[in-house]
Amino acid sequence: MRTILYLIRKEFLQIFRNKFISRAMFAVPIAQMLLLVPAVTFEIKNVRLCIIDNDLTSESRGLASKLEGSTFFKVTFSTFSENEANNLLHKNKFDLILNIPSGFGKNLGTGKTGKLMASVDAINASTAQLSWAYLNGVIRDYNINILNENIISVPVTSVPQIMITNRFWYNEMLNYNHYMLPGVLTLLVTVVGFLLAGLNMVREKEMGTIEQLNVTPVRKYQLIIAKMVPFLLIGLIDLSIGLIIGKLVFNIPFVGSIILLFACASIFLIAILGLALFISTFSSTQQQFMFIAFFCMIIFILMSGIFTPYESMPMWAQDFNLINPVAYLMRINRMVMLKGSTIHDISRELYSLVVIAIGFTTLAVRRYRKTA
Amino acid sequence: MNEKVIYVKNLVKKFGSFVANDNLSFEVFGGEIFGFLGANGAGKTTAIRILSGLSSPTSGEVFVAGINASKNPEEIKKQIGYMSQKFSLYEDLTVKENIMLYGGIYGLSKSLIKERTDNLLEKLNFREYGDKLIAALPLGLRQKLAFSIAVFHEPKIVFLDEPTGGVDPITRRQFWEMIYETAARGITVFVTTHYMDEAEYCDRISIMSEGKIVALDTPENLKKLYNAGTVEEVFIKIARPVNN
Numbered sequence: 001m002r003t004i005l006y007l008i009r010k011e012f013l014q015i016f017r018n019k020f021i022s023r024a025m026f027a028v029p030i031a032q033m034l035l036l037v038p039a040v041t042f043e044i045k046n047v048r049l050c051i052i053d054n055d056l057t058s059e060s061r062g063l064a065s066k067l068e069g070s071t072f073f074k075v076t077f078s079t080f081s082e083n084e085a086n087n088l089l090h091k092n093k094f095d096l097i098l099n100i101p102s103g104f105g106k107n108l109g110t111g112k113t114g115k116l117m118a119s120v121d122a123i124n125a126s127t128a129q130l131s132w133a134y135l136n137g138v139i140r141d142y143n144i145n146i147l148n149e150n151i152i153s154v155p156v157t158s159v160p161q162i163m164i165t166n167r168f169w170y171n172e173m174l175n176y177n178h179y180m181l182p183g184v185l186t187l188l189v190t191v192v193g194f195l196l197a198g199l200n201m202v203r204e205k206e207m208g209t210i211e212q213l214n215v216t217p218v219r220k221y222q223l224i225i226a227k228m229v230p231f232l233l234i235g236l237i238d239l240s241i242g243l244i245i246g247k248l249v250f251n252i253p254f255v256g257s258i259i260l261l262f263a264c265a266s267i268f269l270i271a272i273l274g275l276a277l278f279i280s281t282f283s284s285t286q287q288q289f290m291f292i293a294f295f296c297m298i299i300f301i302l303m304s305g306i307f308t309p310y311e312s313m314p315m316w317a318q319d320f321n322l323i324n325p326v327a328y329l330m331r332i333n334r335m336v337m338l339k340g341s342t343i344h345d346i347s348r349e350l351y352s353l354v355v356i357a358i359g360f361t362t363l364a365v366r367r368y369r370k371t372a
Numbered sequence: 373m374n375e376k377v378i379y380v381k382n383l384v385k386k387f388g389s390f391v392a393n394d395n396l397s398f399e400v401f402g403g404e405i406f407g408f409l410g411a412n413g414a415g416k417t418t419a420i421r422i423l424s425g426l427s428s429p430t431s432g433e434v435f436v437a438g439i440n441a442s443k444n445p446e447e448i449k450k451q452i453g454y455m456s457q458k459f460s461l462y463e464d465l466t467v468k469e470n471i472m473l474y475g476g477i478y479g480l481s482k483s484l485i486k487e488r489t490d491n492l493l494e495k496l497n498f499r500e501y502g503d504k505l506i507a508a509l510p511l512g513l514r515q516k517l518a519f520s521i522a523v524f525h526e527p528k529i530v531f532l533d534e535p536t537g538g539v540d541p542i543t544r545r546q547f548w549e550m551i552y553e554t555a556a557r558g559i560t561v562f563v564t565t566h567y568m569d570e571a572e573y574c575d576r577i578s579i580m581s582e583g584k585i586v587a588l589d590t591p592e593n594l595k596k597l598y599n600a601g602t603v604e605e606v607f608i609k610i611a612r613p614v615n616n
Binding site: 002003005006007009010013014017018207208209211212213214215216217218219370371372 | 424425426445450452458460461463464472473477479
């Protein structure tokens with residue numbers, strides 16, 4: 001135990017004497033929170049719309065002004081030529097073309113169906129689907145208006161129909177910041193945990209100082225624990241900075257237990273540090289370590305469910321996530337912060353993290369060689 | 373002098389098909405200064421790493437302080453000190469912090485560390501350097517400090533792998549005085565070098581060439597045997613391949 005304390009003391013002395021790391025420790029969480037939380041959003045605003053109005057009736061203009069009036073669409077172009085519109089869509093001048101053919105107003109006036117044509121740039125499939133859905137929504141509204149005003153004397157609302165009232169639980173305003181912030185916190189802890197300790201270990205190999213430790217009677221687990229503890233603390237400090245920024249800048253609701261969140265983050269950090277130190281045992285240069293570390297980090301992060309819902313991943317991906325610590329902390333963070341989940345609600349995630357942490361740390365200790 | 377602190381018999385170390393240590397056999401006695409000579413690449417460092425428990429032998433028997441190096445390298449590490457040719461103190465720690473770290477790892481008490489640190493700094497005339505970072509010290513001082521730290525916990529044996537590489541002659545001289553003093557305290561010194569003048573200071577030397585020990589005796593006996601005035605002449609006669 002005393003040996004570990006001496007080693008930990010040495011790590012802290014080195015970390016605080018290293019100007020770059022001691023500054024980055026504070027700069028990284030601040031920059032990451034301020035940049036990523038507002039930037040990473042699925043909310044779609046300002047879809048650029050082009051209207052081809054070959055009808056020029058009050059009905060077609062009514063529809064166009066309704067679209068213009070929505071916050072979702074921005075009519076950036078109007079033309080009468082379908083060719084011109086298609087060319088400009090090709091050049092990415094707008095995202096959506098709504099073609100109102102001549103006769104649209106006349107058809108509506110005579111009780112026939114008015115036909116419209118929409119062309120959507122679907123390079124980003126989810127944006128395209130959402131734009132299409134919004135467009136549909138606006139047109140449906142417009143439909144009801146027409147029914148109300150022109151065709152039936154009785155308002156449609158008095159005709160029996162099913163009305164749905166909905167309430168969005170846990171994030172009532174559908175604020176994307178609230179959804180992304182716990183995710184970005186997870187990223188923050190992941191990056192700090194993954195890179196610092198591993199690089200530190202490989203640097204000792206490069207400098208040759210690790211050999212002087214290897215020739216002492218220090219035990220392998222003592223070395224690994226001493227490399228973990230300082231970076232575990234740095235990870236938790238960065239998590240605190242991130243949470244404070246979340247509260248002060250983004251006014252994130254925090255419904256759950258802070259202690260539970262920090263406990264989970266600590267276990268997660270042990271898992272990530274264990275993995276990083278395991279990778280460091282077979283990397284002899286910092287470049288080699290970075291290469292493998294980034295490979296693992298990108299896979300862990302993209303599969304963690306930060307951007308894409310976990311539930312819609314293929315089965316094999318969900319199975320992979322059984323060993324992905326980032327996926328567990330991603331869910332825990334969101335559940336504890338937004339839902340106020342208790343330790344019972346997240347027990348499955350928590351147990352899994354404990355198993356992964358023990359597994360990776362054991363790997364790191366076993367793979368570490370004091371005698372080549 | 374008759375206690376065998378190192379016993380090596382038929383030591384072989386291979387890296388793939390390359391034989392770095394080819395059937396080495398030798399003994400080192402307690403309190404001795406044992407010089408391990410050889411050209412670059414002769415296999416000195418490989419052997420010293422095996423004796424220190426940093427590397428395991430491919431075959432052969434290696435006992436250091438009575439402990440089997442193939443089976444129990446970690447036990448050996450409790451009994452030895454080691455200083456490598458690659459400078460390996462922490463440059464971003466101060467002199468005192470480095471001493472404290474290694475003293476602590478070897479399990480010395482805080483008061484003992486403090487007492488020995490004071491003595492050490494006094495003896496080396498290092499007082500004003502105690503709180504300086506290693507990075508700020510000149511190479512000669514660093515090497516002396518590295519050696520002092522290697523014997524700080526009073527090991528049975530200290531292994532020095534080319535300790536005086538790149539150091540000026542005056543510092544080398546002082547360094548060897550430190551080695552003598554250490555040996556006089558009863559610590560066995562196992563030192564590799566390719567400075568032949570240093571070999572003259574050793575009690576016994578072994579000369580390695582291409583992975584094999586080609587000579588082993590006191591400097592005087594070797595000079596007599598090869599009819600040479602200095603160890604350097606002996607070395608040139610032995611180590612130079614005949615067909616060259």
